[in-house]
Amino acid sequence: MIEIICNGDDEAKEKNEKNEKNTAIRRPKNIKQIGDVSSDRKIYIEDYAFTYIRSIAYGTPQEEQSGVLLGECQKSGEEKCLFIKGVIKARHSGEDGRQDIYFDEKVWNGIYADVEKYFPNLQVVGWFAALPDVTTERMQYLRRVHLDNFAGNMKTMYLINKAEKDENFYLFENGDLKKQKGYVCFYERNYEMQEYMLQKRGVKSVEAPEKDKVMKSIRAIINEKEEQKLQKKNAVFMYGISSFMVVVVLVIGINLMNSYEKMKNLDQSLSSIALQMSNMNDNGSEGEDTAGGVVSVNKLDGNVYPTRQAESAQTDVQQPPVQTEGVMPDTQPSGQSSIAANPEINHAGSGQVQNGQAEETDTAPQVQTEAAQDVQAGAAYETYTVQDGDTVMGICKKYYGSISKFSEVIALNHLEDADQLYVGQEIKLP
The missing domain is CATH 3.10.350.10 (LysM domain)
Structure with a gap:
């Protein structure tokens, strides 16, 4: 009998465990610890998200408010860290006189629309609920809402009891929601959350003056971000223009060099032709002007x-x-024979030469x-x-x-x- 043992699944599991152990969690630098966070499951929430939840909760003390928490989950060995970077308030239509917390299809459609618009790179990691008072019955209802919509070990619920001003995070453990001993608030430039807060700012916080200062700071940060984007685009555009101008200058320089060489060769040819013509004129050669x-x-x-x-x-x-007629020369040039004068000149223009001279x-x-x-x-x-x-x-x-x-x-x-x-x-x- 031959026994076949497949080790493929075991090897894959060991490989994944090694990768998880070797993966380092990117922890924020500026943090504020609230409560005890010694557990291997830690919750981090960004300050702007935390501030927005509190503004919703305490802006309307007698109403129930809810929404979803957005972020990411990182693992390193046995340690798991949940980072919350965004918050979207659930929009309840108020149909049928319902004023309590619920997540139906219309609510989820509105949430997903805001996620795609403001937080495209984040995922749903939990939800929050703000109640005027938390009773046992309401706690059971919140448990059902959590199981129906946010099932998972690392999906959290942030519960705010407005009457007692009690705020706590919950994680699902052993079939029930378990309150965590503490969490960490961290600070960074959360541009997405800042933009969402400006767009959805409809409820004033209890601390209105301080909130106005925060909003002004948020606007300044967003404007700075937009200016940086514009400057980056302009830099890219100018770089492209500069590169194009360099290419044009190089092409023009090459053409000028080629033209210079051609003109130089033409000048040499003309000089050679002029020199040849000058030599021909000096030597009186054939081909001169007739x-x-x-x-x-x-x-x-x-x-x-x-x-x-x-x-x-x-x-x-x-x-x-x-x-001439009737005239005789007085002297005769040396070297010449004497010529007799003939008094009669032939009218035809011919004369007789004496002493044997030829006619x-x-x-x-x-x-x-x-x-x-x-x-x-x-x-x-x-x-x-x-x-x-x-x-x-x-x-x-x-x-x-x-x-x-x-x-x-x-x-x-x-x-x-x-x-x-x-x-x-x-x-x-x-």
Whole structure:
């Protein structure tokens, strides 16, 4: 025979007991002990809740008042502590002439509505009853009300006997309500109870002046709480705005850095292009402005350059002056042969040369006249033989350092087409 033993439930119970022993009860610091609280079941009530119950009880001495107690229960090992932090007065409709204490469906609906509105984080831990006088019969009635509505070992009843001003807490033990020897009143900022007291303030306390001071203090505390909430919301909002502005500034900074790099690269590219164009102008390379007359020497196939017969035949020897009608020159330039004067000038513009001289062509008088004009003007010039790649502008830059005498060179050499030079051609430089 095999016996199976299940230890799961026992292990779970032991684990829960260990957790309960290790759990520390959060006890309030500011407390006032009333009576003997040496039992392992202790009751703590917050001062505002305690004050509100007394104001209800003694505000109407001849009426019965009741309500529920709200709070929480904490355990640590064998010790159990009940903390009461809220109170809700039961609203009796007074139907059917009933003036006693009862909790029907309508009463509970009103209580749960107030719990949800003012004390959403608390639970029902008991109830209170304030009677003008407590008799044996009324005590039995209160016992039935407790068992019907607040069953449980840690559900308490706070009973106030107005006639004798006797106030005591009760817990259910051994099938009956047992009066506790003492309890503890603690003090803290109970904002929920303060707000409920302000909203439900309908009955004045016996100690009216002191109560007014308390209410003023409560209002000040609630206003302070609301201001703190508002400041917290504003701080969160400002933090979000600040974070957004930081992101915007970072994005703008990154875009500016990228734009700066692009502008820097563009500036370098423009500087490089300007430098290249400057070098091309200084070297007189091809591609300069043709409007200024700067054109390189045209080169044909086979390294043959076009020549002009009339210009290639020019030399530095001065031509004899043109003969005019009836006038003979007194002197002759050195290095020239004497030329006989012919008294008769051919009206066609051609003349006869004596002593075996060749007959001049129609263009000879014009060339001689231009040469004579240069001699008469006393112009002094140098000659330059055109080489491969030379231009009029390039020659001016080479000899004068600028192109200021570009027009004079063209006029002096009587260049009909200033855009073409030929290799071997002699250019006069003024």
